[in-house]
Amino acid sequence: MEFEFWWLLALPLFFSLGWLAARVDLKQLLAESTALPAAYFKGLNFLITNQHDKAIEAFSEAVQANTDSLELHFALGSLFRRRGEVDRAIHLHLNLLQKKELEPQQRIAVSAELAQDYLKAGLLDRAEELFESLDDDRYRQPALRALLEIYVREREWERAVKAATELERLSGVPFRIEIAHYYCEMAVKSQLANDTHSARFELEQALNANKNCVRANVLLGDLEAEANAHSAAISAWKRIEFQKPEYLGLIAPKLLNSYRALNQTHIGLALLQTYLQTYQLTSLLNVLFEATLAEEGAESAAKLARNELIKKPSLNTLDQLLQARAIVEVSHEQDTQLMQQAVRHAIGNRTAYYCEHCGFKAKYHHWQCPACNAWEALPAEPTTI
Numbered sequence: 001m002e003f004e005f006w007w008l009l010a011l012p013l014f015f016s017l018g019w020l021a022a023r024v025d026l027k028q029l030l031a032e033s034t035a036l037p038a039a040y041f042k043g044l045n046f047l048i049t050n051q052h053d054k055a056i057e058a059f060s061e062a063v064q065a066n067t068d069s070l071e072l073h074f075a076l077g078s079l080f081r082r083r084g085e086v087d088r089a090i091h092l093h094l095n096l097l098q099k100k101e102l103e104p105q106q107r108i109a110v111s112a113e114l115a116q117d118y119l120k121a122g123l124l125d126r127a128e129e130l131f132e133s134l135d136d137d138r139y140r141q142p143a144l145r146a147l148l149e150i151y152v153r154e155r156e157w158e159r160a161v162k163a164a165t166e167l168e169r170l171s172g173v174p175f176r177i178e179i180a181h182y183y184c185e186m187a188v189k190s191q192l193a194n195d196t197h198s199a200r201f202e203l204e205q206a207l208n209a210n211k212n213c214v215r216a217n218v219l220l221g222d223l224e225a226e227a228n229a230h231s232a233a234i235s236a237w238k239r240i241e242f243q244k245p246e247y248l249g250l251i252a253p254k255l256l257n258s259y260r261a262l263n264q265t266h267i268g269l270a271l272l273q274t275y276l277q278t279y280q281l282t283s284l285l286n287v288l289f290e291a292t293l294a295e296e297g298a299e300s301a302a303k304l305a306r307n308e309l310i311k312k313p314s315l316n317t318l319d320q321l322l323q324a325r326a327i328v329e330v331s332h333e334q335d336t337q338l339m340q341q342a343v344r345h346a347i348g349n350r351t352a353y354y355c356e357h358c359g360f361k362a363k364y365h366h367w368q369c370p371a372c373n374a375w376e377a378l379p380a381e382p383t384t385i
């Protein structure tokens with residue numbers, strides 16, 4: 001193989017190019033670092049080691065030495081916010097806004113920071129006004145996110161729908177579940193104002209936004225049942241089986257009430273039986289047990305509990321079996337009641353709905369977590385621990 005001698009000439013050339021590039025970078029870096037006060041690096045160091053008080057001190061010093069640097073101000077402001085010292089953040093950003101030499105772009109950037117301060121401080125009106133005034137594409141998405149949070153907190157559902165729809169379009173992240181709940185909230189409001197017509201329309205919108213919105217069918221059924229249209233109510237609730245069957249336990253008492261109003265309790269009980277066989281939900285068994293006890297007596301209820309207990313051992317079902325047996329066997333009533341008390345004691349108050357997002361423990365089902373405001377984050381069935 002013939003060796004190409006000109007390569008030998010090319011090699012030093014490459015080396016010198018690399019050396020030059022490194023030197024240029026180094027020079028730039030040095031220029032930048034001397035422009036930043038030493039206090040800035042001290043502050044960074046405190047941040048890394050989680051000494052936030054000292055970091056604030058160092059950054060404040062850096063800001064004083066370098067009053068023109070917006071980035072330094074923003075760093076200090078966000079540190080104030082994170083530490084809960086929102087007053088100081090607001091003061092800092094308001095002072096910046098008073099500077100005459102700010103360019104329009106910089107003014108928007110400072111306003112965006114100030115809006116975040118107001119949001120954190122709970123000054124929602126001011127935050128809302130400022131976020132809405134941010135007329136710049138770069139801030140549109142974060143502003144919309146903040147605005148959406150404000151609208152939900154202030155229960156301004158029409159505005160929430162608009163903001164979420166635009167956010168969905170800009171970010172590509174779906175907001176279907178949330179939008180459907182905003183419509184459901186509107187429907188609840190309309191229903192409270194006896195405006196059934198609007199409520200019905202809003203529930204349709206909810207289902208258009210998310211065809212799997214269980215809550216829309218729950219509310220639609222409520223609406224019909226309240227107007228004594230029990231057959232229509234039943235068909236609305238029955239649709240939940242094809243959306244998310246795990247929610248059937250939630251509407252089982254409602255279903256049964258409407259069947260009772262139609263004098264068709266036995267059909268209702270048979271339907272719940274079918275649901276129980278198919279989906280094995282504890283809450284369904286509870287409703288069915290109480291109804292069977294009331295409608296068909298203790299023998300039937302005991303049979304139901306016994307059959308379920310054979311399929312799956314559970315303290316809850318054992319409790320039901322004992323309850324029914326105490327009624328049937330009057331002679332052993334006292335023993336059975338003692339056994340039941342022991343079981344109840346063992347079960348205790350251990351069932352709850354836990355939020356998937358924040359772990360909040362709720363006694364009842366909520367569509368929106370009371371702690372973190374996430375939608376549908378609580379499970380359909382309570383968890384036993």
Ligand SMILES: [Zn+2]
Nearest residue numbers: 355358369372
């Ligand atoms: Zn939560």
